[in-house]
Amino acid sequence: EMFGQLTTGLESAWNKLRGTDQLTKDNIAEPMRDIRRALLEADVSLPVVRSFIESVTEKAVGTDVIRGVKPEQQLVKVVNDELVQLMGGEVSDLVFAKTAPTVILLAGLQGVGKTTVCAKLAYYLKKMGKSCMLIAADVYRPAAIDQLTILGKQVGVPVYSEGTEAKPSQIAKNGIKEAKSKKTDVIIVDTAGRLQVDKAMMSELKEVKRAVNPTEVLLVVDAMTGQEAASLVSTFNVEIGITGAILTKLDGDSRGGAALSIKEVSGKPIKFVGRGERMEDLEPFYPDRMAQRILGMGDVLSFVEKAQEVMRQEDAEELQKKILSAKFNFNDFLKQTQAIAQMGSFSRIIGMIPGMNKVTPAQIREAEKNLKFMESMINVMTPEERERPELLAESRERRIRVAKESGKNERQVSQLVAQLFRMRAQMQKMMGAMQGQDTPDMEG
Numbered sequence: 060e061m062f063g064q065l066t067t068g069l070e071s072a073w074n075k076l077r078g079t080d081q082l083t084k085d086n087i088a089e090p091m092r093d094i095r096r097a098l099l100e101a102d103v104s105l106p107v108v109r110s111f112i113e114s115v116t117e118k119a120v121g122t123d124v125i126r127g128v129k130p131e132q133q134l135v136k137v138v139n140d141e142l143v144q145l146m147g148g149e150v151s152d153l154v155f156a157k158t159a160p161t162v163i164l165l166a167g168l169q170g171v172g173k174t175t176v177c178a179k180l181a182y183y184l185k186k187m188g189k190s191c192m193l194i195a196a197d198v199y200r201p202a203a204i205d206q207l208t209i210l211g212k213q214v215g216v217p218v219y220s221e222g223t224e225a226k227p228s229q230i231a232k233n234g235i236k237e238a239k240s241k242k243t244d245v246i247i248v249d250t251a252g253r254l255q256v257d258k259a260m261m262s263e264l265k266e267v268k269r270a271v272n273p274t275e276v277l278l279v280v281d282a283m284t285g286q287e288a289a290s291l292v293s294t295f296n297v298e299i300g301i302t303g304a305i306l307t308k309l310d311g312d313s314r315g316g317a318a319l320s321i322k323e324v325s326g327k328p329i330k331f332v333g334r335g336e337r338m339e340d341l342e343p344f345y346p347d348r349m350a351q352r353i354l355g356m357g358d359v360l361s362f363v364e365k366a367q368e369v370m371r372q373e374d375a376e377e378l379q380k381k382i383l384s385a386k387f388n389f390n391d392f393l394k395q396t397q398a399i400a401q402m403g404s405f406s407r408i409i410g411m412i413p414g415m416n417k418v419t420p421a422q423i424r425e426a427e428k429n430l431k432f433m434e435s436m437i438n439v440m441t442p443e444e445r446e447r448p449e450l451l452a453e454s455r456e457r458r459i460r461v462a463k464e465s466g467k468n469e470r471q472v473s474q475l476v477a478q479l480f481r482m483r484a485q486m487q488k489m490m491g492a493m494q495g496q497d498t499p500d501m502e503g
């Protein structure tokens with residue numbers, strides 16, 4: 060079973076949370092140790108494990124309790140989302156050149172499945188409706204050229220070769236000329252593989268890369284080599300500059316270390332995975348599907364997502380009701396500011412709004428400081444005061460207490476209270492206007 064070992068290792072983490080009613084720093088500690096152990100046993104590289112554990116812990120403890128969702132289910136969801144992020148988030152599509160042909164350069168050590176990947180990729184592209192050509196630039200192993208020729212025939216794609224005498228960069232150049240004359244859409248260049256990374260290999264690769272100016276440079280790595288695969292991707296990227304990795308032999312990998320480490324260690328995404336020896340056993344790499352497969356809990360995930368969605372809807376309806384009945388209070392105020400904070404830092408959001416790019420970094424810092432400032436006062440209010448801001452409006456004593464406990468002065472508290480009532484009035488006006496749209500005009 061692919062990644063079976065990791066799946067089993069993670070299961071003990073969920074089991075330890077059974078019977079608890081909330082994720083806390085304390086009750087999460089032991090399950091997190093299980094997750095850490097499972098990842099290390101899966102051969103995920105240590106720095107990756109560390110930062111993963113850190114961000115899962117932080118997110119898990121910070122999440123709101125969702126009605127009907129058990130803590131262990133909540134943790135599954137957090138781990139899933141972080142796994143998806145770890146593996147690059149979105150699927151990383153193959154990039155095609157704006158004007159054909161697209162040149163894909165394939166590199167990799169011997170035995171990783173590079174030759175097979177050439178043919179599999181050609182087969183995949185052919186199914187997409189692209190015409191392909193393979194170029195055999197691995198001149199050190201005559202058998203490699205023969206193998207590529209045979210595989211090319213098998214998938215119905217021409218293979219360009221000049222035997223073992225010519226220079227790889229020259230073969231590649233000639234091959235591209237030939238492919239252009241045939242109006243080929245995609246050219247895949249197979250380069251020499253060696254038993255290990257060496258200078259000669261790197262400099263030859265660099266030369267071929269210069270000669271063919273590829274759109275994609277993909278390093279083929281073997282999943283069975285775990286975190287070693289990740290550091291290879293990193294090395295090749297530093298040495299020659301690559302655009303991504305192809306991870307082969309995933310079908311035989313029960314651990315998962317390579318799939319989980321590559322993006323984080325090298326900064327480069329996995330674009331395809333090989334899952335068998337047949338030509339159709341190459342597919343794009345989907346981080347979300349991979350995470351689900353690792354956790355083996357697709358139904359739990361969709362359940363938690365649905366529950367979250369219901370909560371969000373109820374929250375929004377609740378807020379709307381409150382605004383209409385003039386009950387918008389400090390808790391809602393906090394929820395709103397926290398929602399903004401959760402969306403990422405203020406500055407990034409403002410940067411995304413068209414026309415807002417004239418806001419200076421200083422102004423943004425000021426806005427962020429303002430939010431923190433207001434929060435510190437709300438934090439020391441009693442639950443009743445947050446619920447009913449009128450209490451603060453009516454009692455100077457209460458305002459003085461809030462000021463004292465938050466280290467602010469009375470005037471600042473008064474301003475905050477006034478601001479809340481202003482917001483309330485504004486919101487009611489807004490809602491009134493929105494509702495007025497569907498009611499008959501009384502003045503007319």
Ligand code: GDP
Binds near residue numbers: 311
């Ligand atoms: P190269 O030396 O890198 O060109 O490797 P080859 O393409 O010759 O492949 C080496 C061996 O690995 C062959 O027996 C392939 O059939 C096998 N192979 C390649 N990819 C996969 C894969 O995704 N899964 C499995 N199970 N075997 C694979």
